Amino acid sequence: MDESYGPLGILGGGQLGRMLCLAAHRLGIKTVIVDPGGIESPAGQVTRAAVHGSFKDPEALEQLAARCKVVTYEIEHINVDALDKIAKSNPALRIEPPPSTLRIIQDKYAQKVHLTSVGGVPIGDFRPVEDEEGVLRCGADWGFPLMLKAKRNAYDGRGNAVVKDRASVREALESLGAGRPGGAEVYAERWVPFERELAVVVARSSDGGLAAYPVVHTVQKLSMCHTTVTPANSALPAGVNWAAVEAEASRVAQAVVAALPGCGVFGVELFMTAAGQVLFNEVAPRVHNSGHYTQDACACDQFENHVRAVLGMPLGSTELVVGASAMLNLVGGPVDAPGGSMAHCSRPMERALTLPRASIHWYGKAEAKPQRKMGHINVTGDSVADVLRAVRVLDGDELSDAL
Ligand code: ATP
Ligand code: MG
Numbered sequence: 186m187d188e189s190y191g192p193l194g195i196l197g198g199g200q201l202g203r204m205l206c207l208a209a210h211r212l213g214i215k216t217v218i219v220d221p222g223g224i225e226s227p228a229g230q231v232t233r234a235a236v237h238g239s240f241k242d243p244e245a246l247e248q249l250a251a252r253c254k255v256v257t258y259e260i261e262h263i264n265v266d267a268l269d270k271i272a273k274s275n276p277a278l279r280i281e282p283p284p285s286t287l288r289i290i291q292d293k294y295a296q297k298v299h300l301t302s303v304g305g306v307p308i309g310d311f312r313p314v315e316d317e318e319g320v321l322r323c324g325a326d327w328g329f330p331l332m333l334k335a336k337r338n339a340y341d342g343r344g345n346a347v348v349k350d351r352a353s354v355r356e357a358l359e360s361l362g363a364g365r366p367g368g369a370e371v372y373a374e375r376w377v378p379f380e381r382e383l384a385v386v387v388a389r390s391s392d393g394g395l396a397a398y399p400v401v402h403t404v405q406k407l408s409m410c411h412t413t414v415t416p417a418n419s420a421l422p423a424g425v426n427w428a429a430v431e432a433e434a435s436r437v438a439q440a441v442v443a444a445l446p447g448c449g450v451f452g453v454e455l456f457m458t459a460a461g462q463v464l465f466n467e468v469a470p471r472v473h474n475s476g477h478y479t480q481d482a483c484a485c486d487q488f489e490n491h492v493r494a495v496l497g498m499p500l501g502s503t504e505l506v507v508g509a510s511a512m513l514n515l516v517g518g519p520v521d522a523p524g525g526s527m528a529h530c531s532r533p534m535e536r537a538l539t540l541p542r543a544s545i546h547w548y549g550k551a552e553a554k555p556q557r558k559m560g561h562i563n564v565t566g567d568s569v570a571d572v573l574r575a576v577r578v579l580d581g582d583e584l585s586d587a588l
C-alpha cells in the first residue's frame with residue numbers, strides 16, 4: 186500500500202490493538218504501538234514495532250507521534266491533555282477519533298448529557314449525585330434498584346454498583362470510592378428493565394459517511410460481554426416487531442456516532458425492553474467486543490474498517506455474508522480450578538477444533554487470570570439455531586438462559 190497511508194500508531198497493545206495490527210498488515214500498512222509490554226504485548230507480538238511505555242505517559246505518546254502520521258487507540262482511558270498537547274506540537278499528525286471526542290466519551294455522565302443535547306437518542310433517566318441524600322432522592326423518584334456509575338475509568342462493569350434499596354446506598358457509594366470529599370465522581374441511572382442488550386458497530390469514513398454493521402444481541406456475564414449473536418431476534422417477546430426494533434437500533438447507533446466528531450469505528454451499546462423500546466447505554470470510540478463476529482461474518486470486518494476509516498480510505502461493506510453468527514469470549518477461570526485459570530479456555534478451544542464453522546482468535550497474553558479476556562471463538566452458520574447449537578457445544582452448560 187502507498188507509503189502515504191502509514192505508519193499507523195496505536196495507543197494500547199492489547200487484543201484490540203493486535204487485531205487492528207493484523208488488519209492493517211493485510212492492507213500493507215505498517216503499525217507502531219505503545220504499551221508497557223512493548224513487543225511482548227498482544228499487539229507488539231504482531232507488529233514488532235513498539236514504544237515501551239504507558240499510553241498515559243506524555244513522553245511515550247511523543248515518541249509514538251514522532252514515528253507516525255496517524256494515531257488511533259484501542260482504549261478510551263487515555264491522557265487527553267497529553268494527546269491535545271501532542272496534536273498542537275505536531276500539526277501534521279492526525280489523531281482519530283480526535284481528543285475532543287475522547288473527552289466527551291471518557292466521562293460517562295458527560296457522554297449522556299451530550300447525547301441528550303443533540304436529540305434523537307433515547308436515554309433512560311440519569312442524574313449526577315454527590316452523596317447519600319442525592320442517591321436517596323433518585324430512589325424516591327425512580328424506585329429501586331438503581332445503578333450507580335463512576336463517571337470515569339469504568340470497564341467490564343468495574344465502576345458500577347447496583348443499589349438494591351435505601352439501606353444499600355452507603356455501601357454502594359463506598360464500593361465506588363464515592364460519597365466523601367475528594368472521592369470518585371459518580372452519577373445515578375434509573376434501572377432499565379431490559380429484555381436483552383443489543384449493540385451496533387458503526388464506522389465513519391473521512392468524508393463523513395456512516396456505515397452500520399448488523400445489530401447483535403449481546404449477553405453479559407458478571408457485567409462482561411460473554412456471547413454475541415447475529416441476527417439478534419431469537420426468542421423475542423410476544424408482540425415485538427423485530428424489523429422496527431432493528432431499524433431503530435441502527436438509527437439510534439448512527440445518531441450517536443453522528444454526534445461525535447472523528448473517523449473510525451464506534452461500538453454503541455443499547456438496551457431493548459420487553460415492549461421493544463430501544464434505549465442508549467454507552468458508546469466506545471473504538472473497535473468493540475460486540476464487533477468481533479465481523480471477522481468471520483461480514484464482508485469487511487470492524488478492524489479493517491477502522492484502519493481504512495482513520496487512514497482516509499474508502500470503507501468496506503459491513504454486510505453480513507453468512508446466515509448467522511455468534512461469538513464466544515474465552516476468559517480465564519478460577520486459579521484453583523484443575524488445570525489452573527487457563528483450563529477454562531482450553532475446553533471450548535478443543536471443542537472448536539472439532540466444529541466445521543468455528544474459528545479461534547487467540548490474543549497471546551502471557552498468562553490467564555480470572556475474568557481476563559484471553560481470546561474468542563467465532564462461529565458461523567445458516568441460521569441462529571445453527572450457531573446457538575454450536576455455542577452450546579463450545580460452552581457446555583454455562584450459556585446464559587438469555588439465549
Ligand atoms: P464496558 O466494559 O462495556 O465498557 P462498563 O463498565 O462501562 O462496560 P456499562 O456498560 O455501563 O459498564 O454497564 C455494564 C452492564 O451493566 C450493562 O451491559 C448492563 O448489563 C448493566 N447495566 C448498565 N446500566 C444499567 C441500567 N441503567 N439498568 C440496568 N442494567 C444496567
Ligand atoms: Mg464502558
Ligand code: MG
Pocket residue numbers: 454467
Ligand atoms: Mg458497557
